[in-house]
Amino acid sequence: MKTASRFLLITFLLFVTSNIFSQSISRNIKTKEYKELQQKLCNGWNTWYNNSVLSHVLLPEGFSINLSITRFGEEYTKEFFKASKVSNRPEEVVLGLRSDDGTYTSLNLKYKEAEINVQSAVDGSDQLILVTPIKGFDKMLVVEPGILWNNNGLIGAEGNKLIGRFPFRTIEVGTTEPLTNTAYDLATLPRFCISMKKELGIYTGKTRSLDEIKSIIAKNKILQENRIASYGNLAEPFKAMQTILAWNSIYDAPNHRIITPVSRNWNKGWNGFVLFDWDTYFASYMLSLFNKDLAYANAIEITKAITFSGFIPNYSSPFGNTSWDRSQPPVGSTVILEIYKRYKEKWLLKEVYDELLSWNRWWPAHRDKGGYLAWGSDNVSDSLKTIDKNNLQAAKYESGLDNSPMYDGVPFNNTTHMMELADVGLMSLYIMDCNSMVEISDILGRTRESKELRERSVRYTKMLATLWDNDKGIFLNKRLDTGAKSYRISPTNFYPMLAKACSQKQAERMIKEHYYNADEFYGTFIMPSISRNDPAFKDNDYWRGRIWAPMNFLIYMGMCNYNLPEAKADMVEKSKNLLMKSWKENGAIYENYNGTTGQGDDVKNADGFYHWGALLTFMSFIEKGYMKPADTSKE
Numbered sequence: 001m002k003t004a005s006r007f008l009l010i011t012f013l014l015f016v017t018s019n020i021f022s023q024s025i026s027r028n029i030k031t032k033e034y035k036e037l038q039q040k041l042c043n044g045w046n047t048w049y050n051n052s053v054l055s056h057v058l059l060p061e062g063f064s065i066n067l068s069i070t071r072f073g074e075e076y077t078k079e080f081f082k083a084s085k086v087s088n089r090p091e092e093v094v095l096g097l098r099s100d101d102g103t104y105t106s107l108n109l110k111y112k113e114a115e116i117n118v119q120s121a122v123d124g125s126d127q128l129i130l131v132t133p134i135k136g137f138d139k140m141l142v143v144e145p146g147i148l149w150n151n152n153g154l155i156g157a158e159g160n161k162l163i164g165r166f167p168f169r170t171i172e173v174g175t176t177e178p179l180t181n182t183a184y185d186l187a188t189l190p191r192f193c194i195s196m197k198k199e200l201g202i203y204t205g206k207t208r209s210l211d212e213i214k215s216i217i218a219k220n221k222i223l224q225e226n227r228i229a230s231y232g233n234l235a236e237p238f239k240a241m242q243t244i245l246a247w248n249s250i251y252d253a254p255n256h257r258i259i260t261p262v263s264r265n266w267n268k269g270w271n272g273f274v275l276f277d278w279d280t281y282f283a284s285y286m287l288s289l290f291n292k293d294l295a296y297a298n299a300i301e302i303t304k305a306i307t308f309s310g311f312i313p314n315y316s317s318p319f320g321n322t323s324w325d326r327s328q329p330p331v332g333s334t335v336i337l338e339i340y341k342r343y344k345e346k347w348l349l350k351e352v353y354d355e356l357l358s359w360n361r362w363w364p365a366h367r368d369k370g371g372y373l374a375w376g377s378d379n380v381s382d383s384l385k386t387i388d389k390n391n392l393q394a395a396k397y398e399s400g401l402d403n404s405p406m407y408d409g410v411p412f413n414n415t416t417h418m419m420e421l422a423d424v425g426l427m428s429l430y431i432m433d434c435n436s437m438v439e440i441s442d443i444l445g446r447t448r449e450s451k452e453l454r455e456r457s458v459r460y461t462k463m464l465a466t467l468w469d470n471d472k473g474i475f476l477n478k479r480l481d482t483g484a485k486s487y488r489i490s491p492t493n494f495y496p497m498l499a500k501a502c503s504q505k506q507a508e509r510m511i512k513e514h515y516y517n518a519d520e521f522y523g524t525f526i527m528p529s530i531s532r533n534d535p536a537f538k539d540n541d542y543w544r545g546r547i548w549a550p551m552n553f554l555i556y557m558g559m560c561n562y563n564l565p566e567a568k569a570d571m572v573e574k575s576k577n578l579l580m581k582s583w584k585e586n587g588a589i590y591e592n593y594n595g596t597t598g599q600g601d602d603v604k605n606a607d608g609f610y611h612w613g614a615l616l617t618f619m620s621f622i623e624k625g626y627m628k629p630a631d632t633s634k635e
Helices: 032-042 212-229 233-249 263-270 276-285 292-303 332-343 346-365 392-399 424-444 447-467 491-497 504-516 535-539 548-560 565-586 612-621
Strands: 005-009 044-046 055-059 063-070 091-095 104-111 114-123 126-135 138-147 153-158 163-168 170-177 194-196 200-204 249-253 257-259
Touching: 032 257, 032 292, 032 346, 044 114, 044 153, 063 114, 063 126, 063 163, 091 233, 114 212, 126 212, 138 153, 138 163, 138 170, 163 263, 194 535, 200 212, 212 233, 233 276, 233 565, 233 612, 257 292, 263 565, 276 292, 276 332, 276 548, 276 612, 292 332, 292 346, 332 346, 332 424, 346 424, 346 447, 424 447, 424 491, 491 504, 491 548, 504 548, 548 565, 548 612
Parallel strands: none
Antiparallel strands: 005 153, 044 055, 055 063, 063 138, 091 104, 104 114, 114 126, 126 200, 138 194, 153 163, 163 170, 170 200, 249 257
């Protein structure tokens, strides 16, 4: 009997444009090492497709195996995300153990009164998927093939196999269970529809039994479990940090690159991807603990988002959307220097040096008033055409502290395009940037630039010293229009420790009188983004009272510059405990946390799987010596 064939042709549309509506972005890549690195990353099976953690995708072909759950005549969702409960999505996902490269993945999905466990493993060039029903045995599993990102190829079905045909290979997808005839379901593509009454396997390549699939998946799982266990007492914190970074690593097809944006939910809202400035640098720093290639990729990609004006933008996203008017906290050179110290590969520094130097020079040229630095927003066109440019709110976005009470009532100067506020946090971060750039310049033999950077560091350190308030025992922001001191205190007032711009005695006073002050920052959960006795703390709204991992992390980095062992240990332990609270409850790592209860899911504007939340435990690994120079002799 002749086998019937059904195929859907996927055409490839090549559309090259240089205008701002292009999905691709311009990047000046200089080194062959980085081109080879991205080429290596963009291969193999993984959950590369941003819009669903239940899509298993093969690169470079872009062939996908997409899973969903339905019942005859019932609508079904094809996109699955990890999200906070308050977002009211129809699915509940707990993302489990997985490798960085997708050779093993695991998750639990609850959807429409059904619950399944999904595991996958790579065996050579084949993908194996194991689906274990837990509830909802009257449901059906829908398996659809796809070709993503307008790649060349054909998808279809032949007999009991789903097929993907490409110029250099053909992929066959089979299943261990009989198929159900589904002529009246809602799917429009070739698909499998399989009863969920018992455990089943899905595979590519040669025919596999359920036992064979389970055996290979178990083997790959053990490898990942052993990796996690190697961190001893920090095994579960490592699992939390590694899991969120691995699941949020995606393929950006128009730019042929692997990146790790803050979360899949944010990418979806920005039409494909969004890279935020300091968020992405922090991701690269965490990744450098366990995956050099992903660390390099993210540090380089956000640096290459530099604007024509010479600064790393607040954000970069498709269709030319970037913040032409503003930057964000300058942490890039410090992060990249730390990554270099771990792996000692000069090509990384050479790849990003010119952009980092340009960014360093941009701040005093555009954000200096009377020797002080202030956040701002230039009067330029905005690709998103929002009202938040050349005004106070846009300047707040540059600070990264979008609605911080520190900036309530501060005027915005439409001539200088800056807030009328000398900012302790910005000046400290900038001095830290200068100091890191001095080290990088010395490593690369850039003596002229090193001298220039040292001079700027000294100049701004002297100006920052004038913001110390001896009565309050802390550095205070100062109005640039009136000269008045601002007594609204946030963690950024501790940032001079990052710049090594305060004495040991000053550091001790800040810690004793403010960090350990229960009326301000101390408590079971630390540190709130504004002091507890500030009227705005009770707002519990974003940067108005909630706890943010990058603030804790930056203060920890500052503490490392001084002899503050008790405070440093306290910061490390309490931060880790905060992260593990939500991780143990529901596998969540939040964008921010309630400053009183430590909850993350009590508000809508706390993404439930936002990678920089893992900074709360990353400092534990630094403290235990895991970030010492890596042994690269085996690479």
